[in-house]
Amino acid sequence: MFQYDQYKTPMENIGLQDSLLSRFDLLFVMLDVVDGEYDRMISDHVVRMHRYRKPGEQDGETLPMGSSVDMLSTYNPDTAEEDDVNTPIYEKYDSLLHGSSRAKSDKIISIKFMRKYIHIAKCLKPALTEESSEAISEEYSRLRSQDTMDTDIARTQPVTVRTLETLIRLSTAHAKARLSPAVKIEDARAAIELVQFAYFKR
Template identity: 45%
Template sequence: MNDQDRVAIHEVMEQQTVTIAKAGIHASLNARCSVVAAANPIYGTYDRSLTPTKNIGLPDSLLSRFDLLFIVLDQMDADIDRQISDHVLRMHRFRSVIDGGEGGLDGNSRYGREDETDTDSVFVKYNRMLHGKKVQRGQKRDTLTIKFLKKYIHYAKHRIQPELIDEASEYIATSYAELRNNNSNAKTGGTLPITARTLETIIRLSTAHAKLKLSRKVPTLCH
């Protein structure tokens, strides 16, 4: 990431605005959205001997603005590799089913699209060509429909406004203090610096957890 892009993303994540200067026009637009970033390690492959911060290669001032940081390692596992290859092959073999072409199973069916007679379906109907073999009993692998997910997210976002009760506030404050203490005692200084932004991160994640459960109050065990 060059310096210009770094300055731009700083403004977006800190002030929730983006400034555009083009053709003599200067405008400042609202950027109230979630930012999802994905990148490869700085050396192409993840070096386990280095800290995550050095592998990522971004300054702490920028990394601290992200609420969550996931490290995905490319581990060699025959079973996982076989599952991935089977899924990719099914997507290529039965592309007509996904795109709704004439070569589909029933001529006009689409993967993830509900039938007109079943608009309130929660789970996608099982299709062996797309979903592969059925799992063993007791191991459910149900896929939620896109329409249901949109309804659920819209309802949770606009109808549920969780309240931060006293017990949850006390628990968050204690957890933040423990994180600060553990980070200062760590030999390597921790993965990321624990600042006031981390406290705001815990509050946002706790509120999102309550919305996910359609709860009007933030639970005490918000972690």
């Protein structure tokens, strides 16, 4: 059985060359860590999802796409079903679906509303501001300098021009999520934080 060696680089563990890994924007190392409390949360969630089924669905089978527990799929929000102007923002509390860990007072955004929100966000084309552009450029320059230095800092991927494009894409995506017409410094910082976490796990 293969086990991830935390004392080796991701490239050594995965067995892919830098030239191949550089084609990915971000690489997240997900380890199956044994944690009793976390495992109970996962099992509780999976069991609840299988209990919350439509009549006629077989227990134990893989949950179908479009089921009541299907989250944000690639469903087209332009269909007639999504044309309802009065789409509720929040969904009603369901103890079977939401579990006992959530209180009735918790507001849970409905899937229909989220689909509409994402659809609108995807249509936006926010522009980079001078401040955010400078922050992205400085971070890329710093990452490149750090990448060429002989240090003990482990990284998950090589720093290439794609890293710069990744920072721009993530900053733009963050601005879209805020429905902002401009990519501001806060968006650049969010992108930098995500890249730092993915590259150096910090």
